[in-house]
Amino acid sequence: MIRFFNTLSGRVEDFVPLRPGEVSLYTCGPTVYSPQHIGNMRAYVFEDLLKRFLIFSGFRVRHVMNITDVDDKTIQGAHAEGVSLQDYTRKYIDAFFADLEALNIRPADHYPRATDHIPEMVAIIKGLLEKGLAYRKDGSIYYSIAKFPAYGRLSKIRADDLRPGQRVEADEYEKESVRDFALWKAPKPGEPVWETELGPGRPGWHIECSAMSAKYLGPTFDIHCGGVDNIFPHHENEIAQSEAYWGRPFVRTWLHCQHLVRDGEKMAKSKGNITTISQLVAAGVDKLTIRYLLLSTHYRKTLNFTPETLSQARAARERLLDFVLALEGIPPRRPAAPGLSDHLAEARRGFTEALGDDLNIAEALAALFEFIRKINTLTAAEALGADDARRILDFLGELDTVLGVLPSKKEDLLPEEVQKKIAAREEARRAGDFRRADEIRAELLRAGIKLEDTKDGVRWKRVTKDGPAP
Ligand code: AMP
Ligand code: ZN
Numbered sequence: 001m002i003r004f005f006n007t008l009s010g011r012v013e014d015f016v017p018l019r020p021g022e023v024s025l026y027t028c029g030p031t032v033y034s035p036q037h038i039g040n041m042r043a044y045v046f047e048d049l050l051k052r053f054l055i056f057s058g059f060r061v062r063h064v065m066n067i068t069d070v071d072d073k074t075i076q077g078a079h080a081e082g083v084s085l086q087d088y089t090r091k092y093i094d095a096f097f098a099d100l101e102a103l104n105i106r107p108a109d110h111y112p113r114a115t116d117h118i119p120e121m122v123a124i125i126k127g128l129l130e131k132g133l134a135y136r137k138d139g140s141i142y143y144s145i146a147k148f149p150a151y152g153r154l155s156k157i158r159a160d161d162l163r164p165g166q167r168v169e170a171d172e173y174e175k176e177s178v179r180d181f182a183l184w185k186a187p188k189p190g191e192p193v194w195e196t197e198l199g200p201g202r203p204g205w206h207i208e209c210s211a212m213s214a215k216y217l218g219p220t221f222d223i224h225c226g227g228v229d230n231i232f233p234h235h236e237n238e239i240a241q242s243e244a245y246w247g248r249p250f251v252r253t254w255l256h257c258q259h260l261v262r263d264g265e266k267m268a269k270s271k272g273n274i275t276t277i278s279q280l281v282a283a284g285v286d287k288l289t290i291r292y293l294l295l296s297t298h299y300r301k302t303l304n305f306t307p308e309t310l311s312q313a314r315a316a317r318e319r320l321l322d323f324v325l326a327l328e329g330i331p332p333r334r335p336a337a338p339g340l341s342d343h344l345a346e347a348r349r350g351f352t353e354a355l356g357d358d359l360n361i362a363e364a365l366a367a368l369f370e371f372i373r374k375i376n377t378l379t380a381a382e383a384l385g386a387d388d389a390r391r392i393l394d395f396l397g398e399l400d401t402v403l404g405v406l407p408s409k410k411e412d413l414l415p416e417e418v419q420k421k422i423a424a425r426e427e428a429r430r431a432g433d434f435r436r437a438d439e440i441r442a443e444l445l446r447a448g449i450k451l452e453d454t455k456d457g458v459r460w461k462r463v464t465k466d467g468p469a470p
Contacts (some may be wrong), residue, residue: 001014001017001068001356001436002015002053002054002057002356002360003015003255003356003357003361004223004255004358005255006252006253006254007152007154007231007254007255007256007301008153008251008254010156011234012358013253015253017222017252017269018187018220018221018252019223020051021058021059021060022059022060022061022062023059023060023062023222023223023281024062024217024218024221024222024223025047025050025051025054025059025061025062025063025068025217025221025222025223025224025225026042026062026063026064026065026209026213026216026221026224026225026251027043027063027064027066027108027224027225027226028043028065028066028222028225028226028230028234028235029066029068029096029111029116029298030067030068030091030096031066031068031071031073031074031205032068032069032074032075032087032092032093032096033071033073033074033077033088033091033092034100034195034269035092035276035278036092036095036096036266036276036277037096037268037269037273037274037275037276038260038265038274038276038277038280038290038294039227039259039260039266039268039274040227040303041099041103041277041290041294042257042259042260042294042303043225043226043227043257044100044104044105044296045105045291045295046225046257046295046299047157047223047225047257047294048103048105048106048179048404049067049070049222049359049402049403050225050255050359051063051106052106052297052401052402052403052404053359053402055184055355055357055401056352056354056398056401057352058149060107061218061335062109062217063108063109064108064109064212064213064217065108065110065385066111066112066113066208066209066212066213067093067096067111067112067113067114068112068114068205068208069085069086069089069093069113069114070085070115070174070192070202070203070208071114071171071204071205071208072170072171073171073224073429074088074089075191075192075202076175079190079191082415085115085192085295086115090345092295093113095278099277099278100381102290102350102403103277103287103288103290103291103294104404105404106286106404109216109218112215112216114203114208114210116194116213117208117211117212117215118194118203120211120212120214120215120319121203121207121210121211123194123197123243124207124210124211124214124241124242125141125183125184125198125210125379126197126198127205127245128143128183128241128244128245129141129198131244131245132144132147132243133147133148134152137167138186138202139185139186139187139199139200139201140169140182140184140185141182141183141184141198142167142180142181142182142183143180143181143182143183143237143240143241144164144180145147145162145164145178145179145180145181145240146162146164146165147244147246148240148243150239150240151240152178152236152252153236154231154232154235154236154239155175155231155232155235155236157175157178162178163178163179165180166179166180167180167181167182167257168180168181168182169180169182169185171204171205171206171234172205173233173234173432174232174240174404175232178232178233181204181205181206181233181237181270182204183204183206183207183241184198184201184202184203184204184284185202185203185204186199186200187202188423189200191403193363193391200378200469202296204235204238206233206234206238206241206333207241209234210238210241210245211226211240211349212219213238213242213244214242219242219246219248220246220248220249220250220251220252221250221251221252222251222252222253223251223252223253223254223255224238224250224251224253224254224255225254225255225256225257226256226257227256227257227258227259228256228257228258228259229259229266230256231254231256234404235440237248237252239251245401247456255299256300257299257300258299258301258302258303259301259302260294260303260304261302261304261305261341262275262304262305262306263304268400274430275305277290277418282435284416285310285314286317286416287311287406288315288317288404288405288406288410289310289312289314289317291303291311291319291404291405292299292313292316292405293309295361295403295404295405296313296316296361296362296365296439297361297362298360298361298362299357299361300358314416315366315372316369317405318415319369319372319470320368320372320405320406320453321375321406321407321413321414321415322415323375323394323396324346324393324406324413325370325374325388325413325414325462326462327379327392327393328389328393328410328413328462329461330379330384330385330386330389331463332385332386333385335385335440336385336387336388337378337383337384337385337388340378340384340392341390342373342387343371343374344391344395345410346367346371346394347367347368347371347395348395349367349371350363350364350367350368350370351364351367351399351402352364352365352376353370354367355368355402359386368399377391404439414460418444418447418449421440421443421444422440422444422445422451422460424440425437425440425441425444425458426458428440444460448462449461450461450462460467
């Protein structure tokens with residue numbers, strides 16, 4: 001049984017999807033007004049872990065992630081640059097997809113864009129007007145939160161905090177200013193305008209997700225995710241809009257990840273403390289090390305981004321890669337090790353049970369590293385055969401369908417330092433400095449990497465105590 005902490009109930013609950021064997025998942029996507037920072041990416045990596053674990057556990061997952069390409073921030077950005085909204089958001093949409101790929105995040109089934117779903121939003125707003133839950137004011141349309149008794153259930157706002165009839169125009173606001181929020185915004189000079197049945201204007205941010213989730217997943221679906229900053233007002237407002245319009249429960253399980261912080265402060269563009277994937281990659285950090293960092297802290301704990309946490313992630317991942325490399329180097333002549341099946345079963349159980357317990361990644365990784373420790377003991381005692389190594393590698397491949405941190409190319413199993421040394425040796429050879437090239441080669445051999453120059457270029461092998469790899 002899989003269990004998740006549901007923000008709505010405030011408890012860890014057994015997860016039972018609406019339809020057996022299938023999970024419908026909606027995750028709030030990027031607002032494409034700037035490059036995504038690693039705080040945003042933390043949310044997407046957590047959602048990817050969730051999805052991969054559900055697939056690993058045998059579910060079919062239908063995943064929708066929206067792209068917010070019209071809201072206060074995108075409009076301001078386009079205006080400041082003097083370009084159309086579409087031209088402005090396009091480059092950030094492209095960059096977003098490049099970041100997803102860099103971090104080995106599995107694609108969603110749909111990436112609906114808000115600007116392609118205006119009619120769906122208009123239909124809901126019309127319905128809310130007809131039901132008396134929304135009202136017009138100065139060309140805009142607002143949601144009357146006092147008419148929706150369950151307002152505040154997700155974010156635990158108290159009924160006496162509500163200020164009926166007071167309005168807020170901005171897409172984003174704090175709990176202190178809980179008010180009637182804008183579903184549809186009256187035209188303003190310099191802003192994009194849609195001519196619709198409601199009159200001219202443009203949507204508020206919150207209605208976008210209510211419309212797009214229902215279109216692709218239906219009015220009720222299993223899991224909705226985002227960062228904790230989405231709980232209020234965004235997700236609270238989504239519930240109010242969707243449940244009032246459809247007359248049905250909206251989402252069964254809400255999962256929210258804590259923030260990535262730097263120097264104790266949430267990473268956010270508005271705070272001026274952001275780091276992007278491309279900046280880290282340009283500084284020489286492996287993309288999958290970034291993934292490991294974002295993945296390896298439990299999603300409900302704050303993740304501190306510091307040089308130390310980054311190098312801890314690098315070290316942990318390199319331990320894993322080194323383990324794979326060593327297994328690749330087991331000579332074929334050795335007999336099978338007794339007890340391997342038990343070790344494999346224990347590691348599988350530890351890993352699966354931990355993730356099934358509200359995605360406890362720290363314990364899942366602990367089970368994996370405990371397994372590595374045991375196998376390393378066997379390897380050191382020369383008690384592991386090549387067939388054993390194959391079985392272990394297959395097992396790791398299976399776990400990595402969840403973790404997604406192993407490289408697809410064998411070369412990338414080598415630690416960054418070693419890859420750099422191989423490149424430096426090539427450089428020295430090209431420059432005719434064979435003494436330097438030989439020095440590097442000897443250095444690498446001492447570190448267990450044997451280089452061979454073939455007509456197809458340089459090859460390397462991991463060498464173990466009892467000789468080279470097969
Ligand atoms: P946005 O583009 O601001 O709408 O954010 C996209 C996603 O990133 C949302 O799910 C946010 O909750 C999440 N997010 C934004 N900043 C952070 C952060 N510092 N740490 C974790 N998640 C974040
Ligand atoms: Zn959303």
